[in-house]
Amino acid sequence: MASEKRLRIKTLIMVLAMVVCANVGDLMLKRGMTQIGAVAISASALKHAFWLTVTNPTIWIGIVFLIGFMASYMTVLSWADYSYVMPAGAFGYAILTLLAVVFLHETVSPRRWIGVVLICVGVLLVGQTKPNTTTAAEMQKVTA
Amino acid sequence: MTVITILLLVFFVCASTGGEIALTYGMKSAGEPARLRPKALLIFLGRAIRNGWFWMAIPLMALSFYALLVLLSWQPISFVIPASALSYVVGTLGAKYILKEDVNAARWAGVCLVCAGVLLVTIG
Numbered sequence: 001m002a003s004e005k006r007l008r009i010k011t012l013i014m015v016l017a018m019v020v021c022a023n024v025g026d027l028m029l030k031r032g033m034t035q036i037g038a039v040a041i042s043a044s045a046l047k048h049a050f051w052l053t054v055t056n057p058t059i060w061i062g063i064v065f066l067i068g069f070m071a072s073y074m075t076v077l078s079w080a081d082y083s084y085v086m087p088a089g090a091f092g093y094a095i096l097t098l099l100a101v102v103f104l105h106e107t108v109s110p111r112r113w114i115g116v117v118l119i120c121v122g123v124l125l126v127g128q129t130k131p132n133t134t135t136a137a138e139m140q141k142v143t144a
Numbered sequence: 145m146t147v148i149t150i151l152l153l154v155f156f157v158c159a160s161t162g163g164e165i166a167l168t169y170g171m172k173s174a175g176e177p178a179r180l181r182p183k184a185l186l187i188f189l190g191r192a193i194r195n196g197w198f199w200m201a202i203p204l205m206a207l208s209f210y211a212l213l214v215l216l217s218w219q220p221i222s223f224v225i226p227a228s229a230l231s232y233v234v235g236t237l238g239a240k241y242i243l244k245e246d247v248n249a250a251r252w253a254g255v256c257l258v259c260a261g262v263l264l265v266t267i268g
Binding site: 010013026027029034037039077078082096104112117120122123124125130 | 148164165167168171172174175176177180185188189192198209212213214216217218220221231232235236238239240243244245246247248250251253254255256257258259260261262263264265
């Protein structure tokens with residue numbers, strides 16, 4: 001039972017790290033891409049947009065946070081189910097909506113807020129299931 | 145919302161889900177870190193990036209990342225990120241049938257609620 005509790009706690013810590021890094025990262029990307037402007041679909045426009053993207057500091061701050069997200073995501077996937085971590089990560093929607101309202105001044109309709117609440121309830125439902133239903137040995141068999 | 149936005153969204157969902165399933169394979173076969181300390185985590189990450197599945201996951205995720213950048217320049221973030229959550233159903237199906245995870249009723253119910261929430265957010 002103690003190991004089950006430990007498993008839940010370390011999974012929760014890594015999921016929270018994922019959510020914070022992913023949301024801050026996405027917010028920085030949005031900021032950076034807004035500075036760059038709408039991207040048209042043509043070879044030269046994409047090339048130009050790529051150059052503007054890799055030289056934009058805000059984009060780089062976003063990328064650093066997304067690397068942090070990737071590291072915590074990889075770590076948690078080494079012991080927890082993908083079908084557990086993926087919906088649990090959706091907990092960030094509440095935070096993301098708040099960030100979009102507070103920092104980007106986007107307006108959010110009541111219907112969208114209800115959607116955010118449904119997502120949160122769904123995440124709580126998934127959260128109370130067992131974080132890991134496969135073993136490394138079983139996974140090796142599947143992979144082989 | 146134009147046809148090309150929808151196509152790009154579909155591409156984004158398929159590439160990111162495929163990448164994440166490959167990543168899960170890789171991380172499970174790399175084995176979990178001994179403890180949650182910086183050194184043990186770095187050793188784990190070093191082991192993880194030498195895994196072949198990781199290098200299958202990265203190109204797919206990079207493609208989905210670039211699709212996301214383009215989507216973000218067209219639409220508000222509170223539309224793009226929730227709409228991309230269509231991958232929750234695709235991902236759960238992949239977890240059940242490819243990764244052989246035990247997706248029980250509570251987990252499916254949770255995923256369905258997340259999806260309903262996503263639809264509401266999308267038509268917002």
